[in-house]
Amino acid sequence: MPQINLTITGTGSYLPATVLLSTDIDDRMGWERGECEARCGIAARHVAMPDETTAFMGAEAARRAMEMAGCKPADLDMILGACGVSGQPGPPAAALVQERLGLAGSGIPAFDVNATCLGFLQALDLAATHVQCGRVRRVLVFSSDTASVGLDWNRPEAAAIYGDGAAAVVVEAGGRGAVLAHDFQTYAHGHETGMRAAGDARNDPIRGIAPGEGRFHMEGCKAFKLASRYLPRFLQRLLKKADVGLNGIGCVIPHQASAQALQHATRNLWLPPERVVDIFSRAGNQLAASIPTALDHAVRTRRLVRGDTALLMGTSAGISLGGTLVRF
Incomplete structure (x- = not known):
């Protein structure tokens, strides 16, 4: 597109x-x-x-x-x-x-x-x-x-x-900005690695929910291993859509899933570490707010400036992979 x-x-x-x-x-x-x-x-x-x-x-x-x-x-x-x-x-x-x-x-x-x-x-x-x-x-x-x-x-x-x-x-x-490319993929066979089950007919909040069902459940290592099977090909396809190489990315803004996930993704996807925005140690995993919070941090600290190409990407419960390339 x-x-x-x-x-x-x-x-x-x-x-x-x-x-x-x-x-x-x-x-x-x-x-x-x-x-x-x-x-x-x-x-x-x-x-x-x-x-x-x-x-x-x-x-x-x-x-x-x-x-x-x-x-x-x-x-x-x-x-x-x-x-x-x-x-x-x-x-x-x-x-x-x-x-x-x-x-x-x-x-x-x-x-x-x-x-x-x-x-x-x-x-x-x-x-x-x-x-x-x-x-x-x-x-x-x-x-x-x-x-x-x-x-x-x-x-x-x-x-x-x-x-x-x-x-x-x-x-x-x-x-002068643009969305250069966007992609999203879901592999539902990994849905149990991250979930909060309360709220449906099985766990009616009015009648009471099963013990523990209202809490977050995450198997971080299992989720990361599963996502890692698909991430390299996913990123390659996204970059191809935008006709942009890794060297053309001025700023990488990932979901702040965990310290280990950020380190592994940077290394295994050959991302330039000096361009990866990492605010995890001071903010943690803020779920959906992680990517836009890191984006705001990058803009206000001038890690991302007008005319730069930024890669926003991550994984989520589902398991899903998502990425957006923008010209800021």
Whole structure:
């Protein structure tokens, strides 16, 4: 498919004020000081308080993105939510963010896209499609996640790495930017390596759910091994679609799944390590918010500047692989 001419005009992120240090986790688990960081590669992560809801964090990130873009809420044509785990089954997080932005009576379409940790990439692709069709000119895409509420501390190596936060982008038709290529693949035979089963007819939240079903379950090593079978060919195909080589990528923005996953992906996919944005040690795995938070970090620290080509990529529960090449 031809590239889609649109520009990311603004990025923004929000991190809760409360910080959980790895030494706090050491104390909780009865480990020696430094053991959590040595095991998990994480020094700290942010934890949302009760008033820092999915909608609150999403709206804060959105305001920062709009400030960079130089636009107001009334200038938006669409709002897309892309949360890994929404704050509630309904209404969609996008509608709640619309209200917080003062647009409750606007009629601006606001709905969610669910692709777990890759929701942001799928929502960004949907926004680009609407722009390409001429239906909209300016779209807000946000991801907001509070993974901390569903952790299973009987599995501390997994529970220790999840952080809370939100991030957003404003994309507009035209400009010098572009979506050069996008791809998404799902291999459902690996769906049990990452899941939170509560919420369907088997686990009715009104009647009560089975013990442990409301907690995150992740088999990180198994998930990574499975994804690694497909990632090299996936990346090769994505680069071929865009007619871009690895040397032509100015910035690589991966999902911050874990310290080990970032290290393995950088090495096994021959990614230039100096161009890979890694904020995992200070933010952890923020589910769908990971990629846009790393994107905002790259923009504000000038790791990513206008005219650069950026590769946004990762894996998610499903198991799915996703990647988007953009000219920023």
